[in-house]
Amino acid sequence: MLRIALLSSALVAGLFLSAKAQSVSTTVGPLDVAAVDAVVARTLKAFNVPGIAVAVVKDGQVVMSKGYGVSSLTTKTPVDANTLFGIASNTKAFTTAALGLLVEAGKLRWDDKVTDYIPEFKMYDPYVTAEFTVRDLLTHRSGMGLGAGDLMFFPDSTDFTIKDVIHNLRYFKxxxxxxxxxxxDNNLYLVAGEVVTRVAGQPWADFVETRLLKPLGMSRSATLFSRLPDPTNVIDGHGPVEGTVRVIRRDLGTVGAAAGGMYSSVADLSKWAMMLVGGPGAPASLLKPKTQHELWSAQTILPVGPVPAAYLPYSYNTHFAAYGLGWVLRDVRGYKEVSHTGGQIGMVTKVTLLPELHLGIIVLTNQESGAAFTAITNTIEDHYLGMTGLDRVKLMADLTAASKATDGKATADVWKQVAAATKKPPSGPIIRLFWAATTMPGWVM
Known part of the structure; x- marks a missing residue:
């Protein structure tokens, strides 16, 4: 969904992607939850995040599930494991899982044409329209530009319907x-949600809640804020406004639901993660192995860049990266990592799975700092990958500072050009929304 990045994607992409071999510890002990507590405390302060929730599942068990800080700077209510956050584009994995259930039922195939189910679907190019498949809706390779058409449903002051979104796709060159x-891309996931609606014979929201959320016991979660059964323990979004982190008005839009509308907690998402990665005591999978394999198979290649020498110690020795069906895939120190991030106004989140280790890491935040969820996720991942002595909080803080300096210079240069063109000094704030190209899993939203 909305993808707000504080660091340049090129710098972050290079940070963790390297082909230089490193030694890996063969023995990994239990996670030190107190050490994670300390890292989260530093993260809250370093990136000015009011509240964070963290969960870790391993071998079919919940290792930790905790809240930190406050859900809102207005109410000062503490975050706990049941506090609800907008998970934004982590919703996409639920949309692809829903389609997977329909494939299993023989009601559609991944490579069916979209026009088989939505006859009015039309892209700019007639050939693309004729060839566009359900798989193409999910893999960000349509030919449209980054974030094309997102203003049709963001911000929520727009009045476009899903019918309007589908119709208007034909105008995007x-x-x-x-x-x-x-x-x-987000809009094609809205189309994917409409495919679910038409094939299942019930709205996407109903199908996801009845076929995925309820069977897993995700009783506090819902596909939209307006559908929450109990909205009393929900975060407010926050973001920097004129240099101060403040509460931001909640986005209550409904059209973008299938791309990023869900609300959930780390307690509920732990059940989703355990179902996916398995392990002793994990819930039975709702998806057949063939379906899960398809969701986690490479569809669209992502670039893997070189790492500056100074950052090699932090590298996960990644050689390949790709987008699957609602998930980002890469190799990390010999293991397959399956992840996604999400960003709504005032909140960003990340879900990371290492299926071979039966490991899942969930970090939800109520501020727009991707550096925060990256620092925490990577600290926990370091433990299970046998990497020690790395200060991820300091690293991300240093990169954030460097990025802000670069952005500040770029902004100043733009204002100089404006002043020269208008022959008068510039005034007023600049609001910068970055749609950062997804070159590594930490910044897909």
Whole structure:
């Protein structure tokens, strides 16, 4: 969904992607929860985040599930494991799982044409329209530009309907050839949600809640804020406004639900993660192995860049990265990592799975700092990958500072050009919304 990045994607992408071999510890002990507590406390302060919730599942058990800080700077209510956050684009994995259930039922195939189910679907190019498949809706390779058309449902002051979104896709001129290039997209996930609606014979929201959330016991979660059964323990979103972190008005839009509308807690998402990664005591999978394999198979290649020498100790020795069906895939120190991030106004989140280790890491925040969830996620991942002595909080703080300095110079240069063109000094604030290209899992939203 909305993807707000504080660091340049090129710098962050290079940080964790390296082909230099490193030694890995063969023995990993239990997670030191107190040490994680200390890292989260530093993260709250370093990135000015009011509240964070963290959960870790391993071998079919919940290792930790905790809240930190406050859910709102207005109410000062403490965050706990049941506090609800907007998980934004982590919703996409539920949409692809819903489609997977319909594939299993024989009601559609991944490579069916979209027009088989939505006859009015039309892209700019007639050939692309004719060839566009359900799989293409999910893999960010349509040829449209990064974030094209998102203003049709963001912010929630717009009045577009799903019918309008589908109709208007025909007007977006491509910036690359069909299936040739990765450009993150939300609108085609809205179309995917409409495919679920038409094939299942019930709204996407109802299908996801009855076929995925309820069977897993995710009783506090819902596909939209307005559908929450109990909205009393819900975070407020926060973001920097004129240099101060403040509560931001909640986005109550409904059209973008299938791309990023869900609300959930780390307690509920732990059940989702355990179902996916398995292990002794984990819930029975709602998906057949073939379906889960398809969701986690590479569909669209993502670039893997070199790491500056100073950051090699922090590298996960990644060689390949790709987008699957609602998930980002890469290799980390010999293991397959399956992850996604999400960003709504005032909140960003990340879910990370290492299926071979039966490991899941969930970090939900109520501020717009991706550096915060990256520092915590990578600290926990370091433990299970046998990497020690790395201060992820300091690293991300240093990178954030460097990025702000670069952005500040770029902003000043733009204002100089404006002043020269208008022959008068600039005034007023600049609001910068970055739709950062997804080149590594920490920044997909």
């Amino acid at each position: 491509p910036v690359s050839s069909f299936r040739s290039k990765y450009d993150y």
